[in-house]
Amino acid sequence: GAVVSQHPSRVICKSGTSVKIECRSLDFQATTMFWYRQFPKQSLMLMATSNEGSKATYEQGVEKDKFLINHASLTLSTLTVTSAHPEDSSFYICSAKRQGGIYGYTFGSGTRLTVV
Amino acid sequence: AQSVTQLDSQVPVFEEAPVELRCNYSSSVSVYLFWYVQYPNQGLQLLLKYLSGSTLVKGINGFEAEFNKSQTSFHLRKPSVHISDTAEYFCAVSELQQGGSEKLVFGKGTKLTVNP
Numbered sequence: 001g002a003v004v005s006q007h008p009s010r011v012i013c014k015s016g017t018s019v020k021i022e023c024r025s026l027d028f029q030a031t032t033m034f035w036y037r038q039f040p041k042q043s044l045m046l047m048a049t050s051n052e053g054s055k056a057t058y059e060q061g062v063e064k065d066k067f068l069i070n071h072a073s074l075t076l077s078t079l080t081v082t083s084a085h086p087e088d089s090s091f092y093i094c095s096a097k098r099q100g101g102i103y104g105y106t107f108g109s110g111t112r113l114t115v116v
Numbered sequence: 117a118q119s120v121t122q123l124d125s126q127v128p129v130f131e132e133a134p135v136e137l138r139c140n141y142s143s144s145v146s147v148y149l150f151w152y153v154q155y156p157n158q159g160l161q162l163l164l165k166y167l168s169g170s171t172l173v174k175g176i177n178g179f180e181a182e183f184n185k186s187q188t189s190f191h192l193r194k195p196s197v198h199i200s201d202t203a204e205y206f207c208a209v210s211e212l213q214q215g216g217s218e219k220l221v222f223g224k225g226t227k228l229t230v231n232p
Binding site: 004041044046091095 | 150152157158159160161162206219220221222223224225227
């Protein structure tokens, strides 16, 4: 099966610091990875779409300079929250689309970010 | 742009009772539909998907959904629920983006609570 590993599962950081979240496809190559943000008791909000080797496409209202996305290989994408503030505290989830797959999206287990 | 409406934010049921979680989407020429389940502090797990063919789709954990084009609906059903089915359920539709890539658009979710 398709497995996506997301790390860390939980992180607490101080205001002003940066945090990196990794998303790896373990047993398949992912042409496209997606990063979502989920507020408590709400749906997933797509932040950006990243394709391997190219710049990420950000959704309207998402700050590119704050949420840096790198998709350096077909199995790894990272989201870096720069200069984090308490309002960035949220649940972040990545999703990977299998190369050549037909509408196969696999989700990571999510990262709970708390900025204090 | 596609939109997904999950009509019920919360659905409480008793164990072994049947359940239906409703989902409507905005119409499109072609549409691909998904149901995901999310347990607390976890990512999303695919329950089932409709791409084409038979309008009745069977998924994991005894769930099924019926695609109804005329009513633009994709309701999720289970004839007899278990306590372990307590979770958040998300309906999603795929949407083509500029450049040919696609993304998932999610509904707001339905919290299913199964009581003993």
